[in-house]
Amino acid sequence: MKILLLVLAVALLGYAVYAVIPTYWCKWCSRMPVKTVAGDHRIVLSFDDGPDPRYTGRLLDLLRENGVHACFFLVAARAERHPALVDRMLAEGHQVALHSYEHQNAWCKTPGYVRRDFEKSLAVFEKHGWPLVFYRPPWGMINLANLYYCRRHSLRFTLWSVMAEDWSRHSTPQTICKKLENRVKSGAILCLHDAGGDAGAPENTLQALETALPALIQAGYTFQKLEEETL
Ligand SMILES: [Zn+2]
Numbered sequence: 001m002k003i004l005l006l007v008l009a010v011a012l013l014g015y016a017v018y019a020v021i022p023t024y025w026c027k028w029c030s031r032m033p034v035k036t037v038a039g040d041h042r043i044v045l046s047f048d049d050g051p052d053p054r055y056t057g058r059l060l061d062l063l064r065e066n067g068v069h070a071c072f073f074l075v076a077a078r079a080e081r082h083p084a085l086v087d088r089m090l091a092e093g094h095q096v097a098l099h100s101y102e103h104q105n106a107w108c109k110t111p112g113y114v115r116r117d118f119e120k121s122l123a124v125f126e127k128h129g130w131p132l133v134f135y136r137p138p139w140g141m142i143n144l145a146n147l148y149y150c151r152r153h154s155l156r157f158t159l160w161s162v163m164a165e166d167w168s169r170h171s172t173p174q175t176i177c178k179k180l181e182n183r184v185k186s187g188a189i190l191c192l193h194d195a196g197g198d199a200g201a202p203e204n205t206l207q208a209l210e211t212a213l214p215a216l217i218q219a220g221y222t223f224q225k226l227e228e229e230t231l
Contacts, residue, residue, distance in 0.1 A: 019107045019143040026147075027140055027159065034134070034158040034226065036187040041220045044189045045070040046160065048099050048136065049196030051078055051085035056194045058206055060088055066213040068223045073099035073136045073158075076121035078195065083128055090130065095225045097134035098125070098155065103196070106137055111145035118149040134158045134226055136191075158226065160191035166205040167197025173207035180212045184221065 026033050037044055047070055050056045056072075063070055072089050074096055079086050089096055101121040106114065125132045135155035137146055150157050164179040165171050184190065192205050 017144075019141075022144055022147060023107070023141050026142060026157070032157060034156055034189070036161050036189060037224055037226070038187060039224070041186050041222060042224045043184060043187070043216070043221050044226055045192070045223050046073060046097075046136075046189060046226075047071070047192050047194040048073045048138075049075055049078075049103065050194040051082045051089075052195030052202065053082055053085065055202040055206060056082075056085050057088070059194045059202075059209070060085075060092060060094075062206065062209055062213070063094070064092060066217065068213055068217075069093050069095070069225055070223070071095040071097055071134065071226050072194070073097045073134070075099050075103045075195070076101040076124040077103075079128075079130075080124050086128065086130060095134075095227065096125075096130050096132070097136065097158065097226070098122075098132055099136050100138050103138045105139065106141050106143045106146050109143065109145075111143075111148075114143065114145035114149055118153060122153060136160075156226075158189075160189045162188045162190045164190075164192065164208070166208065167193050167201050169198035169201065171201070171204055173204050173211070176204055176208035177212045177215075180208070181215065184216065186221075189226075 045068060047059070050072060051074065072094060074086065076098065086096055098121050101117045122132070133156055135150050136158045140159050162183045164176045164183070166176045180190070194202055194205065
């Protein structure tokens with residue numbers, strides 16, 4: 001019985017060191033991940049989980065109407081299925097970055113899986129000639145292998161400073177808008193979603209941005225790309 005408990009304790013400790021501690025260290029303690037940008041009233045607008053042909057094109061229309069540039073953290077498997085949307089992002093002055101190949105939770109994945117996920121992702125970006133500098137793991141959850149391969153492939157580990165829970169079915173365009181209004185401040189990196197989340201959630205994001213983008217511009221914020229601030 002004692003041996004069983006010892007084995008269990010060692011396994012739990014190993015798991016904590018492999019996944020739990022690195023994730024919370026990066027989220028709350030480490031200054032290594034990009035979480036904010038410098039400058040008065042400068043902010044970065046970023047979108048995770050796309051592209052999705054139901055929403056991403058409409059989002060690009062909305063950004064163009066407001067003269068705003070954003071950074072899209074792509075799920076590479078989705079980008080592979082909809083490359084024209086990614087080409088359009090780049091053609092219209094947006095930035096593209098990596099959000100994994102399959103959008104799996106790193107807490108449940110082996111180093112071998114993480115290596116393959118990076119390799120498949122990079123192959124997609126290389127095949128299409130899409131520039132790649134920044135990497136944001138799904139849900140911001142990582143393990144030691146994520147950190148290793150991120151560094152090995154010379155990617156900049158990126159998180160965020162403002163979320164508006166736009167992925168939740170409990171959110172409405174009004175609540176998303178209100179959260180953005182209350183939470184955005186100089187230097188913020190906003191993390192929203194043009195795909196994924198609960199069913200239909202990106203529709204709320206689109207509607208919220210119809211109000212929030214003009215309001216942020218009116219409040220004096222300018223939208224920066226990550227590369228302008230951090231390279
Ligand atoms: Zn995601």
